Structure formats: C-alpha cells, structure tokens
Amino acid sequence: MSDPPRTVRRLRVALVGVSMLCALLVLVTVAAIAYWRLYLEQPTPGPFERRPYVVRLGPTSAELKWRIDQPIELRAVGPDGGSFTARGGRFDGLSPGVRYGWTAAVDGLTRASGSFRTAPADPGADVTFGVIGDFGSGTNHEWAVGRLLTSMHPDFLVGAGDNSYLVAAGPLLDRNIFRPLANVLSNAPLWTTMGEHDLFWRGGKDVADALDLPGERGRYAMRYGPVQLVVLGLEADSSAVAFARGVLERTTAPVRFVVVHRPVQPGNPILSVLRRYDVSAILAGHLHRYERRVVGGVLEFTVGTGGEGPGNLEFTKASPDALKSLLDYGALRVDVAGGEARSYAFIDERGRVLDRFAP
Numbered sequence: 001m002s003d004p005p006r007t008v009r010r011l012r013v014a015l016v017g018v019s020m021l022c023a024l025l026v027l028v029t030v031a032a033i034a035y036w037r038l039y040l041e042q043p044t045p046g047p048f049e050r051r052p053y054v055v056r057l058g059p060t061s062a063e064l065k066w067r068i069d070q071p072i073e074l075r076a077v078g079p080d081g082g083s084f085t086a087r088g089g090r091f092d093g094l095s096p097g098v099r100y101g102w103t104a105a106v107d108g109l110t111r112a113s114g115s116f117r118t119a120p121a122d123p124g125a126d127v128t129f130g131v132i133g134d135f136g137s138g139t140n141h142e143w144a145v146g147r148l149l150t151s152m153h154p155d156f157l158v159g160a161g162d163n164s165y166l167v168a169a170g171p172l173l174d175r176n177i178f179r180p181l182a183n184v185l186s187n188a189p190l191w192t193t194m195g196e197h198d199l200f201w202r203g204g205k206d207v208a209d210a211l212d213l214p215g216e217r218g219r220y221a222m223r224y225g226p227v228q229l230v231v232l233g234l235e236a237d238s239s240a241v242a243f244a245r246g247v248l249e250r251t252t253a254p255v256r257f258v259v260v261h262r263p264v265q266p267g268n269p270i271l272s273v274l275r276r277y278d279v280s281a282i283l284a285g286h287l288h289r290y291e292r293r294v295v296g297g298v299l300e301f302t303v304g305t306g307g308e309g310p311g312n313l314e315f316t317k318a319s320p321d322a323l324k325s326l327l328d329y330g331a332l333r334v335d336v337a338g339g340e341a342r343s344y345a346f347i348d349e350r351g352r353v354l355d356r357f358a359p
Helices: 006-040 140-152 170-178 202-211 238-250 270-276
Strands: 050-057 062-067 073-077 083-085 099-106 109-117 127-132 156-159 190-192 219-224 227-232 255-259 281-284 290-295 298-303 324-326 330-337 340-348 353-357
Touching (some): 050 109, 050 170, 140 340, 227 238, 238 270, 298 330, 324 340
Parallel strands (some): 156 190, 281 298
Antiparallel strands (some): 099 109
16 A cells, blocks of 8 residues: 555644644643632732621720621630620620721631720720811811821721711712721721711711710710710800710719810800810811810810811811911820820821821
C-alpha cells in the first residue's frame, strides 16, 4: 500500500495540533477558574441592612441594635477572656469600666464587629466623648468627621441635633447617620438631642426609635460613669428649664453637661440653674460654626460643624461674645478625669486641633 498523499498527512498533523491546543485551553480555563475561586473571589456582600451599632451602656450591661432579616449570634469577649452572649441585643453580667470586643455572626460567619467600654463605677475615672451637631447630611465632610470621631476612641458621642437633613425620616437615616458614622457607632453610642429638621418629621420619633433614645422630643437624662447628660431638646424654654432643674435636684454626678440644639443666650433663666448645680458646660448646635463662649457665667460650646456646612453666611455670623469662632468642619473632644472636665479640644476634619481649652 502506498503512503497517503502529503496533503493528508499535513491535515492529520493539523488536527492533532488543534486538538492539543483545545485541550491546553481547557486546562488553562479550568486552572483560571480554580485560581479565581480559591484566591481571587471577593467575599459576598454583608447581609445587614444596617450594621450593628451600640445604643446603651451601663456599668454591667450594653445594648446593640441592627437591621437584618436573619437571626444573628452576638457575642462579646473581655480582656480576661470571659465570653458573653447577648439576648435580644443586650449583654448582661459585664464588669464596670471594661472594654469588650463584640462580634456578630450570620450563618456561622462573623459579619460585623466592634467594641464598647462599659460605664466605669469609679467617680474619678477617665472618660472621653465626642460632640457633633448639624451633621446628618451624608456629605464627604460628614464622612470625614465620622472618621475623625473614630480616631478619638470615644466612650460615647453627644449629638447637638439636626441629625438628618432635610427631614429625619426613617428611609433617610442610613444615608445621613448610620453609613457615615458606621465605624464609630460600632464602638460608642450616640446620645443626641433634636433640632428643627428632626422634629419636623413625626416629632423626631424616627431618630429616637433608631437610636433607642428615652424621653420625648429629645428631652431626657443619661449617665455614663462620672458624666451626666441633661438633654433638653430644641431650646432652653420654660419647660426645659423646669426639666433641667428637676433632674439636677434629684440626682448627683461629679461632672454634668447640658445638651440643647439652639445655643443658650444671655438672660435665659436656665443659666442661674446651671450655675447653682455646677454644670460644666452647655453643648449646642444650630449655628453652623464652632464657638466657645461664656454665657452668664456658664461655659458654652456650639458645635454645628458635623457635615451640613455653613450655607448662607448671612445666617451663620459669629456671635459677638464668642471667645473663638470658626467655620471649619469638625468635632469637639471632651476629656474628663478625676471628677472634672479637664480639657476641650475642637479638631477639624483634617485632624488639626484648632481650639483647646482647659478650665
């Protein structure tokens, strides 16, 4: 039998080559898929509609809230290795003044984490907290202030109102509060008062429910270790004066602060009450500036610099009696030690200390 024609032999060689190339391509494809799945595949998006955040801290307890359609396992571990499981978002049996790390697992995977420090029992304990106001806008500036607050490692946050623009409606709160402040809220609760933009929608109920705030229309008292907050709501009117007097008469605390949205002005009857009960300072917002003043013998800080911005400067003028007045975005850091408010520092969104005061 004669050899096949040269063209047939070439065809056979070509077919073998194509077959080998196809096999090689299949192997490369399989290897690429395997490498992607094993080493390059990104984790699936988190299941939370709203990541867990701290809402309440006591000497032996802590409470968190979140939003998800699935059950979660919420656990905390202390520095001594002691482990605690939350029921309904609440940890009990903790030790005072201790920082605990917490994790939230869904379907066996940890999907969120943070920490909190329980309220110290020692009246002379060190406490640090941050103050922001007029922040709930979802702007890059609010995100920057949120990162600044996280860097302070505060035990809690104080809000001076206008927590959500233009209105504090439930569907807007994630954009305006919980996403920009997610990192700091996973470690510290936000105890805030109500401003005009909050009260316009359902009297501030959506914000109060989301942050688990007591009282009505932003009026309540809160205690964390040596620090007591008397939160008055929109302004220091006659009913707020009566509320503040009642709280200050019935309770005692080494260090006291009054929180109100609109700054207190000279001649307000509340000033004599605050002097009588040795309130350390008034913490306010409303004016989109940072200001340090002494009003009727009482130290007052206005911190309306959390993210919304100054707007029309015609309505954002410096107060004539301000000892310091700034238009910079930022937050106030307050340090308490030895039963006293030891220092106040206004830090801008870039991390610069622009004002410092030590009583």
